[in-house]
Amino acid sequence: MPDLFAGPGGIDVAAKDLGLHLTGIEWDPNAVATRIAAGLSTIHGNVRDFRPVDFDEDVIAAGPPCQTFSIGGTGKGRASLDALLAAVKTAGARGFVTTPEGLDDRTSLVLEPLRWILEAYNSRHPYRAIVLEQVPAVLPIWQAYAEVLEPRGYSVATGVLNAEEYGVPQTRKRAALLARLDGPVALPAPTHRRYVKGVPQFAGDPSLLPWISMADALPDRGEFTVVSNYGTGGDPKNRGRRTSAVPAFTVTGKISRFRLLDPDGRELPRFTHAEAGQLQGFPADYPWTGNDIPQQIGNAAPVPLATALLRAATA
Template sequence: MQKFKIVDLFAGAGGWSLASRHLGLPVVGVELPSGACEIRRAAGLATVEEDVRKLGPGDFPGGNVLVGRPPAQTFTVAGQGRGRAALVQVADFVSRMSRREDIGGKLVTAEDERTTLMLEPLRWALDAIDEDCAYEAIALVQAPSVLPLWEAMGEVLAAEGYSVACGRLAAEQYGVPQTRRVSVLIARRDGDAALPPPTHRAFRKGRDEGDPLLLPWVGIGEALRRPHSFEAISNYGTGGDPRVHGRRTCGEPAFTVTSKVSRMRLVTPLGAELPRLTHSEAGQLQTFPRSFPWAGRDVARHIGNAVPPLLGAHILATALDLSAPTNKWPSG
């Protein structure tokens, strides 16, 4: 009998689901946008096309692990007024939810519904506890700026008997060929929660130093298998200057893959333009298989929003005391 069954909220194109499948765990994803559902079905990923707010733990009997990447666009500007206000508002909602207050009316009046969607994993977790079917483990990922919210949720889950670990991870330290940063919440009913130990060295521009017991980071060229040397030029500014675009050699990890990934330029060492990244190649920088069936509407957005499957597998393996994923991640 399978010990774990994963429920993947805001499942997107399938990052968490592929991570679960790689670890041999059954998984069903809940997703609403039809474009993402189309991709998932083409990839053979079990999918319920529905709004997560209309469902709950009782709709997935036997599901005992909850994962998710709820939308957080309002939090990605946490250093600005709107983002700070969103964090304050949601922290208040979290406190009310911990006391089992009915906040339905408050959610309706929230400035941005995406702010309230961030609360759905906590609602599911508390409902499962109240229905005597508490999740064995919970794992959530989002942008680095969301960490204060994960910490607030973690305090609520700790009061409910979970061991909780929150923090920020660097994707290249887990074999992902890009320097994406994420914030993570891991909660466990049994055992001590912890963040996954790095398997690869942290990226430092111009040098490959660090713990000699860790593997070198994975470069763009190794991931894409393009036959010739090239440089990648970022589609966004660096150092706070939008006019200054960073450069990476093909031996270095890529910049964070976003929905604007098609704007990332590739050039020869002499500066000649090369073909831009295909959807397949952008997916590979997220550690999706080369043959993954990207198709339909808003493909670049679905790629950029996805949890890198390899990173997700490391997080899940740690949360569930499973063997860490192999360094030979499936690339076919």
């Protein structure tokens, strides 16, 4: 299956674990280097230069770039939401995607999965299953996608998921869309409890597993406190803190700026690339390669969440 904007391999690792064949399209040479080192099927290129006919597959996955939609990003995507929603509606009526004038190049990439989906549908070789994920601000666009897909016979589920409820050792929210042409689909049910500040790890619904802490994911680190790069009002004194006994803050490309302190308040070495990857659910020995590795890690889809989404869409 094609994986658009494949990054260093979060969805790919999940697909491999599920026995699914996947080919990732990725333009960033650093992420491509990591993918090749990990033995993942990879095309180094721009998704705009390819079409569904280039892939003999009936499942598609995509996680378009989030920088213009995320809270820590430029905000251009959020400011262009009305134009994007109108473009999706127009695509549904016409059967093809037209990018609105004046939209910046990166923001418009959120329309690329729809182009692929409609081209495949129009060629009479529609995708059997679709898996999309992005930051929560993109949920309205996924909901607009649903209005395009449902009249074409797809069962569609959309919503915002909490990554720790699927075994990811961090609190990260992702907007997801799952669609199936051959039967009903639903977002995956949580396997782990939701993290609530102050609620003990082993409290809560006994039918669910406890959420996973940083200490669980990084047992060799010992006890520590993370001082986040995120501040309140720009005041470093107001930056969030979490102990290793709870899940990590959302892992972003700035995770290398997180300070780590021992129980006595002394500075510890910051997260290694391997440790940051483990907080995204990657194996400890994942071969991070190339430059800007923190950004690669922050851009990746958390592996356990990707596994849950793929399983729900393809089982």
